[in-house]
Amino acid sequence: MAWTRLHGKLAQGYRVASGPSADYPYGALDRQRPLFAARGLDLSEYFNGTLNVDISSRTFAMQKPEYTFERVEWTDLHPPETFSFSRCKVVYRDVEYDGWVYYPHPETKLRNFQNPSLLEVIAKSIPNIQYGDELDVLVNDEEIAIQPQPIDGGLPQKEESQPRLSRNQLIIGISAAVVLLLLIGIGLFLLFDRKPEAGSKLPVLELGYCDAGDIRPCIVSFSLDADNQMLVNLLTPTASYPDFYLIISTDSEENRYECTRMVGFPTHVYCTGKQMSPGLMLNFSLFAVKDDHLLAQGTFSIIGLMLITPVVETTATIPGTEITTPTSLLLQTPTPTPGLIVLPTLTPTYPNLTSYPNPTAYP
Numbered sequence: 001m002a003w004t005r006l007h008g009k010l011a012q013g014y015r016v017a018s019g020p021s022a023d024y025p026y027g028a029l030d031r032q033r034p035l036f037a038a039r040g041l042d043l044s045e046y047f048n049g050t051l052n053v054d055i056s057s058r059t060f061a062m063q064k065p066e067y068t069f070e071r072v073e074w075t076d077l078h079p080p081e082t083f084s085f086s087r088c089k090v091v092y093r094d095v096e097y098d099g100w101v102y103y104p105h106p107e108t109k110l111r112n113f114q115n116p117s118l119l120e121v122i123a124k125s126i127p128n129i130q131y132g133d134e135l136d137v138l139v140n141d142e143e144i145a146i147q148p149q150p151i152d153g154g155l156p157q158k159e160e161s162q163p164r165l166s167r168n169q170l171i172i173g174i175s176a177a178v179v180l181l182l183l184i185g186i187g188l189f190l191l192f193d194r195k196p197e198a199g200s201k202l203p204v205l206e207l208g209y210c211d212a213g214d215i216r217p218c219i220v221s222f223s224l225d226a227d228n229q230m231l232v233n234l235l236t237p238t239a240s241y242p243d244f245y246l247i248i249s250t251d252s253e254e255n256r257y258e259c260t261r262m263v264g265f266p267t268h269v270y271c272t273g274k275q276m277s278p279g280l281m282l283n284f285s286l287f288a289v290k291d292d293h294l295l296a297q298g299t300f301s302i303i304g305l306m307l308i309t310p311v312v313e314t315t316a317t318i319p320g321t322e323i324t325t326p327t328s329l330l331l332q333t334p335t336p337t338p339g340l341i342v343l344p345t346l347t348p349t350y351p352n353l354t355s356y357p358n359p360t361a362y363p
Contacts, residue, residue, distance in 0.1 A: 003089070003138040004146055006055045010133045011118065013052035029122075031074045032083070034212060039069050041085060043100070043122060050102055051090065051121040051129075053137055059116040061145045062086065062103050071108075073215065076239040076267070079188045081108045086143040090123045091136040099123030101139060117149060207284050207298035210235055217241065217286060217296050223306040224275065230305065232257060232271040239266035243289040246271040248282050278302045 029050070033043050065084035073080045082105040090097045102120045119137055129135075139146070210218035220233040232246060246257040257273030276282060278301065285297040 002141050004141040004144075005091075006053070006058065006060075006119065006137045006139060006146065008053040008055040008119065008135065008137060010129060010131055010135060011052045011054040012131050013050065013118070013120070028074070032072065035072050035074055036067075036069065036083070036085075038212070039067075041067050041069075041100075045124065046099070046122050047125045049122075051099075051123055051126075051135075053119040053121060053135065054117060055119055055137075056117045057149050059147050059149055060119060060139070061116070061147070062101075062143070063145045064143045065101075065103065066140075066143060073238065079108070079191075081105065086140055088121060088140070089138040090121060090126065091138065092126050092129060092133070096138075097124040097126055099137075101137075101144065204294050205296040207286060207296040208300060209303075219284070221306055222278075222302050222304070225272070228275055229272050230257075230275040232273075234259070234269045234271065236267050236269060241267070242295065244269075244286045244295055245289060246273070247285045247287065248273070248276060249285070250280065250282060275305070276302060278304050 027048065029043075029048050033048075036043060062084050065086045067083075067085040069083050071080035072083060084103040084105065086101040086103070088099050088101050090099050100122045102122045104120075119139075121137060205216045207216075208218060210220050214235070215237050217234060217236050220235055223231045223233070225231055232248075234246075243259070243261075245259050248255050248257065255274045255276075257271035259269050259271040262268040262270065281299060281301050283297070283299050286295040287293065288295055
């Protein structure tokens with residue numbers, strides 16, 4: 001492997017990778033890293049953020065990256081994106097750190113324009129690094145093409161009208177390209193975000209318990225409410241997934257469960273209906289409300305019906321905050337207790353907002 005050494009300066013990016021921002025209510029890498037791992041690239045040992053290295057004297061272009069992941073559906077806020085990765089090394093204060101050049105393809109990235117002279121890198125944790133610090137990045141010249149940055153200027157012109165005309169043409173060309181990209185982006189958003197029409201049929205997917213990296217509807221858990229009605233808690237792949245109802249059947253009976261999306265979490269759905277016994281093999285089927293089309297189905301047993309009774313033994317205070325949390329919770333799974341309301345609690349978790357480096361070097 002032949003390395004090309006690039007000298008640059010650490011710059012501030014859009015700050016969407018490591019934590020919540022104006023664009024996303026969560027860190028982008030928190031959502032993306034499990035999807036990358038499922039496709040063969042494990043980034044768990046690297047810092048949960050990116051270094052934006054300004055190599056303004058040069059530009060770069062991906063040509064044969066080690067990994068390219070097409071159409072990754074990592075958020076409901078815009079259509080899928082394509083990502084490429086090329087192995088690299090970061091040299092800071094004469095210490096080398098392993099890393100990857102992280103490249104969201106601009107043709108699929110509808111948010112946050114990326115300067116071709118700004119190299120985005122995921123690296124091992126680098127102590128005390130700050131915005132404005134100088135550093136070097138070693139890139140694989142077989143995978144990344146490096147070119148000098150064009151310099152404005154040239155031979156003197158006899159008439160000022162000629163360079164002015166060129167600038168006007170450039171401005172018109174850029175404006176037309178921006179309008180075209182906006183129209184393409186709006187078209188892609190409408191194409192991928194719309195719900196299926198009555199005449200269109202989605203493929204029937206296998207329904208089962210959720211696991212890491214699921215891109216299908218799946219079941220999270222079963223629980224009971226105060227009326228001994230069973231709650232089936234599900235996740236859907238996207239917020240635009242069709243509204244559906246659930247049918248649970250055996251050889252002798254069939255029961256319908258009405259399903260509702262959770263307010264504020266449109267990919268979380270709970271279905272309510274008759275209590276079924278754990279251990280029995282049951283047939284589960286999801287049908288679209290609009291046209292009764294079969295969306296997903298599977299045959300498996302209920303592992304258990306969850307009753308959650310919080311029992312506070314002591315409280316622990318998180319240093320520097322006013323928040324106290326119970327140190328133990330008792331999870332019971334016996335016969336339901338009359339009057340006990342057991343509802344699924346789905347609380348979104350967000351990444352630790354502790355800045356790194358000081359004050360914040362990874363966007």
